[in-house]
Amino acid sequence: MLKGDKKALHRAVKAFKRFQKRHYPHITEENDNGEWVFGGPFDRICKAYLSIIERYNPEKVLVSEALIRDMLYIIARDSECSHLLKATLKYPKWFEKLCPYSTSTCYYNVRWQFAEQLGSYQGDSEIKKLLFHFIESGDEYTERMALRSMCEHCPEYAEEYAVKFWNRNIYEQDEYQKIMALYALHRIKSPLLGTYIERSCETDYRYLREWADQYKSEKGL
Numbered sequence: 449m450l451k452g453d454k455k456a457l458h459r460a461v462k463a464f465k466r467f468q469k470r471h472y473p474h475i476t477e478e479n480d481n482g483e484w485v486f487g488g489p490f491d492r493i494c495k496a497y498l499s500i501i502e503r504y505n506p507e508k509v510l511v512s513e514a515l516i517r518d519m520l521y522i523i524a525r526d527s528e529c530s531h532l533l534k535a536t537l538k539y540p541k542w543f544e545k546l547c548p549y550s551t552s553t554c555y556y557n558v559r560w561q562f563a564e565q566l567g568s569y570q571g572d573s574e575i576k577k578l579l580f581h582f583i584e585s586g587d588e589y590t591e592r593m594a595l596r597s598m599c600e601h602c603p604e605y606a607e608e609y610a611v612k613f614w615n616r617n618i619y620e621q622d623e624y625q626k627i628m629a630l631y632a633l634h635r636i637k638s639p640l641l642g643t644y645i646e647r648s649c650e651t652d653y654r655y656l657r658e659w660a661d662q663y664k665s666e667k668g669l
Contacts, residue, residue, distance in 0.1 A: 453500055454500070457493075457522075458514070461493055480557065493525065494526065497523075520546065520549060523555075527557035533565050534565065537565060544573045551585075556587060559590045563585075563597060566578065567598075576601045592613075592624065596631065596632070596635075603636040607632070607633065607638045610628075610629040611629070613632075614630075623653040626656050645660045645663055
């Protein structure tokens with residue numbers, strides 16, 4: 449029964465939080481990039497999460513907000529490999545259920561994972577429109593992942609956002625914004641690609657120039 453599995457998942461989350469507090473008290477949502485997570489307590493929350501999505505259809509059972517909070521917490525802990533969210537794509541009703549909550553969660557590591565995995569989502573839900581929220585989220589990495597996913601679902605807007613990413617210069621890591629902009633122009637086969645390849649080659653950004661050289665070679669320029 450779902451009730452029992454929800455309780456098991458919540459107990460696993462509480463145990464994980466005690467484990468974190470005892471062994472990694474310096475870890476917070478702001479500095480947690482997922483790389484520290486390993487071992488038994490982490491394996492148990494992952495197992496509990498998978499048990500829920502594999503056994504139940506969220507359209508046929510009552511899914512409480514408490515359960516959703518626990519599930520988002522677990523997804524945030526899995527930010528190193530996004531294993532759980534990739535697994536959730538196999539159960540699209542769960543992906544569709546959780547994705548809208550990801551836009552307002554306090555977990556940064558949830559927001560960017562959903563922005564990224566939306567690119568692989570193949571369903572017909574309106575959740576694809578959430579890309580327009582993610583791409584204006586104010587999270588640098590979330591926005592980059594949203595632009596990549598936009599190439600798959602909204603290519604007619606990807607060029608506009610790619611140009612915006614290139615020009616806005618609002619993040620310290622501007623090179624990576626420009627790399628994603630160049631990637632998007634390449635992915636959607638934009639007629640602007642040649643112009644931005646040349647602009648990339650004129651910058652001092654080493655990795656951006658490497659991407660530009662790769663695309664330049666592909667085009668035979």
